[in-house]
Amino acid sequence: MQLEEIRSKGFVGRAKRLDNIDLPRIGKTIGVGEDELHAFLEVESRGSGFDDYNRPKILFEPHIFYKLLGPGSKRNLAVSKGLAYEKWGTKKYPTDSYPRLMQAMVIDAEKALMSCSWGMTQVMGSNFKMLKYKSVVDMVSAFMDDEENHVQGCVDFLIATKLDDDLRRHDWTAVARGYNGSGYAKNQYHTKMAKAFAKWQKIPDTPYENLREYLVDKNDVIDPNSAITADLSLDDDNEAPKDTYEAPIIRSQKGKFAEQLLTVEEIKGIQVRFRNKGYFVKVDGKWGPEMKAAAIKLQATAGITEDGHYGAETRDALNDPSTNYKVSDARKNTTVKDLRAQGSKTIAATDGVKAVSKLGGLGLLTTGAGSAVVEYAPQAISWIGPIREFFGDIPTWAWVIFGLFLCYIFWNNANKAEKARLDDERTGRNVGGPDPSPSPPLTAVSSNEDTGDMPKFLRKKSQLEEEEKEQTEMVTR
Secondary structure (H helix, E strand, C coil), X not given: CCHHHHHHCCCCCCCECXXXXXXXXXHHCXXXXXXHHHHHHHHHCCCCCECCCCCECEEECHHHHHHHHCCCHHHHHHHHCCCCCCCCCCCXXXXXXXXXHHHHHHHHHHHHHHCEEECCCCEEHHHCCCCCCCCHHHHHHHHHHEHHHHHHHHHHHHHHCCCHHHHHHCCHHHHHHHXXXXXXXXXXXXXXXXXHHHHHHCCCCCCCCCXXXXXXXXXXXXXXXXXXHCCCCCCCCCCCCCCCCCCCCECCHHHHHHHHHCCHHHHHHHHHHHHHCCCCCCCCCCCCHHHHHHHHHHHHHHCCCCCCCXXXXXXXXXXXXXXXXXXXXXXXXXXXXXXXXXXXHHHHHHHHHHHHHHHHHHHHHCCXXXXXXXXXXXXXXXXXXXXXXXXXXXXXXXXXXXXXXXXXXXXXXXXXXXXXXXXXXXXXXXXXCCCCCCCCCCCCCCCCCCCCCCCCCCCXXXXXXXXXXXXXXXXHC
């Protein structure tokens, strides 16, 4: 998701809440149970990770914005607007930080996002690299999607700051100091965590070790050593094998993470079924980006949650003939020009080969070019000499024709590759690129509509653009 898309959506994504299995699953990755995470979250989180508008809960920190902007016209403008100041606590925080954030984004969008603490665990956006995101925009997009990402981000932060060791030792003083700074004792964060941990130890855990029993029906699990699973590679025509089998049955909605628990052979079976429905994925037993994209396409067609995971609803959708892959009209009408504009590597390569072939053909037809090739090529390219000797004294015009024939062969093969790539695009076999026609833009809220309790940031797009233009002009003066 891009910055403008986040802004246009008003920071509203799927806003999915935690599943019961999320805490034990994430805790297992760092060697703790759900009790430790429950205790930490009870003290450090703000309850739900989303507000009443299904936006991630945030707190915009003007003193962080001041620091990130650094000296210059942007900082001066932010200070004049009351969006930045040097010391924490200079002014009271408003109830809703989003209006402040939207104003700050006009001055510097990414630094404004980095100046907020985000979600259930209020992790600073400036720590996005610690959370293994490439950008703060990627982090915000993930936090808009699912509270699971809030918790995972917090755990990644604990790992990056080496507080996970303290959490495993139940050293609540070290955890509280490392997460909250030197003022932890004043707020009794360490004692609150210890009490919360003692409480959660008395509450039965969500079963995790036996979760796979809830996900896969043992009667339908495929024996990896059976003959039918032995030949799952793609054949010469890049088609799925004719003999396929039923995929494992998912028995619970907790199957969101089923693909992480299934065997390679079981995933191969699912992939074969995807291919038979027209979703062209590799049968490699891996639930990678390509497979996740195909799952999201299937889920979108079925009208179910588009999370890219293999749950009960997805399994049912895979059995439904109405969810066979349907190529959009825009994709059906794709042209080579569209693919070239999308940056297709195949089309770029074929363009190069065809261009060289044409130039070669023109060169051979140029007066004297044929003679020059025959006369001097054997000296420049050693393998032509023996060919000349073998075939005897071949006239120059014959070599010219031979050269033109080779140019045609290269051009024709490139043309075939181009047509094959175009066919893959039009049929949906190649799902690597977007449809030529982008999705319709979101409709902006008109200024004369009754917006009721609509938050301030959902204003007319032209208003935001006008404000941004005005602020930009002020910055550049």
